[in-house]
Amino acid sequence: xxxxxxxxxxxxxxxxxxxxxxxxxxxxxxxxxxxxxxxxxxxxxxxxxxxxxxxxxxxxxxxxxxxxxxxxxxxxxxxxxxxxxxxxxxxxxxxxxxxxxxxxxxxxxxxxxxxxxxxxxxxxxxxxxxxxxxxxxxxxxxxxxxx
Amino acid sequence: xxxxxxxxxxxxxxxxxxxxxxxxxxxxxxxxxxxxxxxxxxxxxxxxxxxxxxxxxxxxxxxxxxxxxxxxxxxxxxxxxxxxxxxxxxxxxxxxxxxxxxxxxxxxxxxxxxxxxxxxxxxxxxxxxxxxxxxxxxxxxxxxxxx
DNA sequence: TAAGATTGAGCCGTCAATCTTT
DNA sequence: AAAGATTGACGGCTCAATCTTA
Numbered sequence: 001x002x003x004x005x006x007x008x009x010x011x012x013x014x015x016x017x018x019x020x021x022x023x024x025x026x027x028x029x030x031x032x033x034x035x036x037x038x039x040x041x042x043x044x045x046x047x048x049x050x051x052x053x054x055x056x057x058x059x060x061x062x063x064x065x066x067x068x069x070x071x072x073x074x075x076x077x078x079x080x081x082x083x084x085x086x087x088x089x090x091x092x093x094x095x096x097x098x099x100x101x102x103x104x105x106x107x108x109x110x111x112x113x114x115x116x117x118x119x120x121x122x123x124x125x126x127x128x129x130x131x132x133x134x135x136x137x138x139x140x141x142x143x144x145x146x147x
Numbered sequence: 148x149x150x151x152x153x154x155x156x157x158x159x160x161x162x163x164x165x166x167x168x169x170x171x172x173x174x175x176x177x178x179x180x181x182x183x184x185x186x187x188x189x190x191x192x193x194x195x196x197x198x199x200x201x202x203x204x205x206x207x208x209x210x211x212x213x214x215x216x217x218x219x220x221x222x223x224x225x226x227x228x229x230x231x232x233x234x235x236x237x238x239x240x241x242x243x244x245x246x247x248x249x250x251x252x253x254x255x256x257x258x259x260x261x262x263x264x265x266x267x268x269x270x271x272x273x274x275x276x277x278x279x280x281x282x283x284x285x286x287x288x289x290x291x292x293x294x
Numbered sequence: 295t296a297a298g299a300t301t302g303a304g305c306c307g308t309c310a311a312t313c314t315t316t
Numbered sequence: 317a318a319a320g321a322t323t324g325a326c327g328g329c330t331c332a333a334t335c336t337t338a
Contacts, residue, residue, distance in 0.1 A: 079327095118285070138308090214320095
């Protein structure tokens with residue numbers, strides 16, 4: 001593929017890493033989601049919200065704080081909580097209903113197990129360090145990294 | 148958070164890497180998407196399909212082959228092509244209309260530039276190697292890695 | 295007013311059911 | 317029958333507009 005005013009194209013090593021990153025992101029995410037639904041009956045989005053809710057005293061959190069904890073914007077929280085309310089996982093104004101608490105207790109260990117077996121078990125200790133440092137650095141430079 | 152039959156929990160280093168991965172995936176993706184729309188007027192999904200289409204002889208590809216190239220399932224291709232047809236970016240039965248070709252030529256260099264400045268410019272050469280190898284290994288173990 | 299919360303529109307993705315074609 | 321392609325239903329996400337409330 002050629003373009004006028006050729007940009008700094010990706011070389012072979014970079015293209016390999018980028019393809020790896022894209023593929024990893026796609027497949028790791030979809031496989032984790034699949035197992036979460038299968039083993040715990042929860043979607044990734046539901047799991048994400050139920051973790052901080054189940055840890056909160058009384059299972060109660062303000063939507064704003066919940067949003068900060070998981071790094072979601074307001075409208076996303078609102079839509080997701082709306083869907084979960086329909087499923088009976090949470091109650092607005094009085095969060096983390098019993099169903100939600102039961103669901104997260106059932107799903108969490110298997111999710112951690114999945115993350116471990118699909119990701120960490122394949123990495124060496126050194127790689128965990130290098131990747132951790134690299135990710136933090138890239139993340140810190142991203143426009144919306146603050147707050 | 149405590150559970151009956153405590154699973155192999157994540158230690159501090161692992162949790163740090165996992166949080167980094169989750170955050171990186173989220174923010175890098177949304178920032179790249181934002182720039183693609185802003186600079187090239189294309190969504191990520193549109194860009195993904197237009198690259199192989201613009202490279203194909205005559206700008207023509209069978210839906211099946213296009214799907215294989217980008218690793219998407221049939222229905223996803225079908226839905227996306229339907230949306231792009233509405234925008235006049237492609238024509239079914241006669242792919243990669245001129246609008247699509249113009250769009251990808253305009254958008255691609257800036258997208259590569261964005262990937263470079265947000266990701267590669269923050270990494271050392273050694274890190275590119277370590278990450279590339281690690282990603283490939285994790286990817287190869289994923290259930291749907293074949294074909 | 296400013297921050298929090300909600301809502302509607304529209305794009306994106308998966309799944310399951312279906313139609314088509316070989 | 318088997319593979320390709322489409323479709324509808326639904327969950328999920330973002331953006332912009334709006335409502336609410338300290």
